[in-house]
Amino acid sequence: METALATLLSPIILFFLLGLGAALLRSQTTVPEAFAKGLAIYLMMAIGLKGGVEMAKNPLTIEVVAVLIAGIILSFAIPVLAFAILRATTRLNATDAAAAAAHYGSISIVTFVAATDALERLGVEASGHLVAVAALMEAPAIISALVIISRMDRQPKDRASAMADADRGELVREVLLNASVVVLLGALFIGWIAGEEGTAGIAPFFTGLFQGVLCLFLLDMGLSAGRGLRNGWRQLGFGTIAFGLYMPVVSACIAAIIAWALGMPAADAALLITLTASASYIAVPAAMRLALPKARPSVYLTLSLGITFPFNVIFGIPLYIGMANFVAG
Amino acid sequence: METALATLLSPIILFFLLGLGAALLRSQTTVPEAFAKGLAIYLMMAIGLKGGVEMAKNPLTIEVVAVLIAGIILSFAIPVLAFAILRATTRLNATDAAAAAAHYGSISIVTFVAATDALERLGVEASGHLVAVAALMEAPAIISALVIISRMDRQPKDRASAMADADRGELVREVLLNASVVVLLGALFIGWIAGEEGTAGIAPFFTGLFQGVLCLFLLDMGLSAGRGLRNGWRQLGFGTIAFGLYMPVVSACIAAIIAWALGMPAADAALLITLTASASYIAVPAAMRLALPKARPSVYLTLSLGITFPFNVIFGIPLYIGMANFVAG
Amino acid sequence: METALATLLSPIILFFLLGLGAALLRSQTTVPEAFAKGLAIYLMMAIGLKGGVEMAKNPLTIEVVAVLIAGIILSFAIPVLAFAILRATTRLNATDAAAAAAHYGSISIVTFVAATDALERLGVEASGHLVAVAALMEAPAIISALVIISRMDRQPKDRASAMADADRGELVREVLLNASVVVLLGALFIGWIAGEEGTAGIAPFFTGLFQGVLCLFLLDMGLSAGRGLRNGWRQLGFGTIAFGLYMPVVSACIAAIIAWALGMPAADAALLITLTASASYIAVPAAMRLALPKARPSVYLTLSLGITFPFNVIFGIPLYIGMANFVAG
Amino acid sequence: MAETYAMKRIELIVERMAARRAGRVLQESGVTGYTVLPALEGYGNGQTWRRDADISGSSDMVAIVCVTSAEAASAALDNLAQLLAEQIGIVTVNDVQVLRPERF
Amino acid sequence: MAETYAMKRIELIVERMAARRAGRVLQESGVTGYTVLPALEGYGNGQTWRRDADISGSSDMVAIVCVTSAEAASAALDNLAQLLAEQIGIVTVNDVQVLRPERF
Amino acid sequence: MAETYAMKRIELIVERMAARRAGRVLQESGVTGYTVLPALEGYGNGQTWRRDADISGSSDMVAIVCVTSAEAASAALDNLAQLLAEQIGIVTVNDVQVLRPERF
């Protein structure tokens, strides 16, 4: 309860709510795309550096590797579950269901950061390697969704549906070398080799400003989520909207069991649970436009950005922290 | 005198002069629009938060409410006066005069901030609720100007001049929910409920960087003002140019009387006077393109951005601080 | 050796390498142009202010003036040498050779900053007037290259090749009043008259954040350099590529001799050498598109941004610091 | 060769603040879609404007491209005439060939 | 008056993520160049999108302009038909006059 | 239906640094206005460029759209031929219908 209130009164969440409210009231307030993209790169550099500097403090143990592998497996597995649920409970066709499922297997770095912020407000700090987990969980879900669809489509491919080599190359680069993977892993590595001392000169920029920049970014996220919700919710059936609310909790439970099995400390568990529960809204939509162009963005984006993201940021994070305390306790 | 010199030697003003000079010399230096808009959102968040945090320190008294109401009344009233003066002393038609008048009733948030900065250099600080006054003074002037025009136009409206419902809806949202109103009031509210403690984490970004970002923004303002002046001054008659110089002083005198009547402390009075004397150059031009498209931007923008803004920032602010000290003394 | 390692482990260089690597692997990661241009303006303001504040601490001596003049002469002279070398050793035509030569006479402000950073990591600081030297070395090289070309072209000009007055005016403004000259010299002057005290309020923005912003900017430089290299290297012959690697060293030797003749202190000498060795990739390409449109950007840009910039930043700077220690010792 | 069908391409160059209103006019005229492109700078009436050099954005223009049937184009022109009498802008129409006519 | 030559102008309005694929299709069809312009906002299928209001960028469109010979244009249309069956977008072609035909 | 009049639409795709010079050429040719649109990326001569991926901006192109009378268009083409011989770029002209011919 206390956690929930502390989360809700964080300026980060308040700015998100401000953006959400303004967009629902149809205000034309926007943050220019180029500026928001610049801030996103800043945020990923800052997250990566911080994680790398933390990682440099401890040796790479087998426990760390286990968590990395667990994250990858979760990212591969969640889409299979999400796809099955969507097909069983909604009228979405296979392509739409697979595309949406990919979003839930992948992660939202802003949700991750909001959880980190909530933990810090409670006076706890998670390990640096969770940033690596976040980066590694981006891509597997996309691969998983594409495997699901190619399994369904057993008829021999004609020229139209078979992907040209160049198109496949573009997709592979988009999945494995997209901006967030490159910057997050790159900055993590830089933080790791430069260490606390080596990054002292850049700390005022990347550490001191982090929370403030996040406020600005979340204002924009709120504006985007509100607009997406206003435009898109009518296109989603009741079952699909409900999915956007319970799926993160289902994912969270699975991640909680794994965190318990791995004996993760509470703060780390909270972040692994949050990552698993979060849904992508930048990297996966881009990959889906390349790989599954017939899937409708108005479905998967309204779900992940309009429903699941606000749910996670407002209600989910306190819940996931509670779950983590329970399994780690 | 000392005030005037201190103001002129502030880096903020020096960067403004740099931009102004470069544009007058026809340098092609520009700050990209997307970047400048991002900075503008940052500035409004920072101003709102600061005002809110200050407001949280004191209870909302009847004096505060009186100042808020005074600001709204000034914003409604100044356009009536400005319109009358413009019609009497210049050859501008009713539409151009009404549009220009709206700019003078509304406010310039950057002029407000420059005045705050000048006060801080003198070691005084104004109350937080002046930010709320600023936000509330944005819109009334627009309504006032539209009422003036609709009064003049008594003949029955044909389809061409009557506004469609959707167009009116767009205008209302632009006037009441434009980016500066939303972000300024939203951030004020967030600062107010989060308080000093709740905003400590974001203070390095919003407080520490404020003056520096302002320098960058004022470089851009100087570039815009210089270019506007170079392109536009030939289209303005002598009477119109003079209006851009004496109207802020006239407004300032009226605001000074009100500040005196309300018994406002000197720093608060200085800001109320500055707000009243300042002229809008973002929110009102946008609204005028929607509401009075026949009014010429080359008239109202050259006046507010090319003439009144530089006048206020260079000469006006020291004068208004002097007036405030006089009426509050 | 130690210097070289310290340079290579600087986060600034590591982010450059990250961008370079990502672009060579054909990642589509980009920093939006508007954001990067905004950061570039920030960097030039910060560099100018810092230089100006430093300059204000000491009187303007004859030694300072001598260095300023030496920089201007180097900027005029290097293109003559570079042009001769390119014509003797490569198959570039006169126009391409002159355009490339102009880049090597002018300077790269990021290389300058990277050298400043490397010096600071070694615990030494250079004088503020080197920033003025940097600003003054931008333009002369362009003039020099245009003189070379007009000397070559002795036949009477027909209307097509003679430049119209308006075109010449545009070129002159682009050369003398381009963004980096205006902002760098303007900020230098502002720092100089405002001094340490007057700029204290903006120090957190311009000093505290400098290194961090530089990381982001160098990530973008790496992405640009990598992409330029990948697209352009096939168009350059072996001689031209080699020129991109030895020309900076040749220029550095000449500058070292001058630094020795002027008796410059080691840190100042290191920066003068670095400036002379560096090649422009923003101001000069823009001027060349106006003045020598027939020169191929794929030649001069691949040379300066794809070859010389990475060489200087990774290998050159430690070398130039070594040379400076030698001549100043 | 792929079969093509005759349609009209309307191009409206109009102030940015009027773009939404123009969009509504197009929708009411029965077009099925349109796309708005940003402009950087321009010249008209002896004056130039430039997006990055004017912080107020009050002279910014956009180009609205709309591919539509001859009937909808004709209705759109009628309705745009009025808008263009009030706001700054110009409109052009020309014949184009498209694939998949059922889309318009 | 300068002599002019007949060419085709292809304009493809297509989702941003499909632009590279469309570019490859154009190249394979034998065109010698094309230029991609950004879009700000748009309307289609009863829905509007707006670049700055959607952080995911998943609805962003671009306009691809390609001036080319009649043969290459015809090949391009054939090849684009397939792309447009999968990705969101429309294509138009019209006749234009150019200078320097050897450039295309 | 609103009455329309025949005009020419000139579209010039040219490097960004040459846009101002091209604008002057158009003005001297007697056109009453033009609008410059930014480009994001492009392909020509076997090479691609991309605005956000090149910090120097030296390959950036823009599209200049100009609606004008047949005479001014003819003069503009003559004058542009020379500019295009020096700078990178292409120009197309086609017939369009406009409202309010007195505007051009």
Ligand SMILES: Nc1ncnc2c1ncn2[C@@H]1O[C@H](COP(=O)(O)O)[C@@H](O)[C@H]1O
């Ligand atoms: N003939 C034209 N062709 C293309 N754009 C034009 C034309 N005339 C005007 N414009 C655009 O409309 C803006 C305003 O023009 P004006 O209404 O003539 O002041 C100009 O700055 C251009 O961007």
Ligand SMILES: Nc1ncnc2c1ncn2[C@@H]1O[C@H](COP(=O)(O)O)[C@@H](O)[C@H]1O
């Ligand atoms: N007829 C059209 N003319 C111009 N742009 C269009 C047209 N139809 C669709 N578009 C663009 O394509 C996007 C997607 O349209 P749709 O495929 O109808 O959902 C729209 O938002 C517009 O940007």
Ligand SMILES: Nc1ncnc2c1ncn2[C@@H]1O[C@H](COP(=O)(O)O)[C@@H](O)[C@H]1O
């Ligand atoms: N046929 C064309 N159609 C449209 N744009 C073109 C065409 N040819 C060249 N371009 C543009 O002009 C740029 C330079 O082309 P080039 O002069 O062929 O190197 C290309 O990157 C494109 O942006």
Ligand code: NA
């Ligand atoms: Na997930």
Ligand code: NA
């Ligand atoms: Na006012």
Ligand code: NA
């Ligand atoms: Na040099």
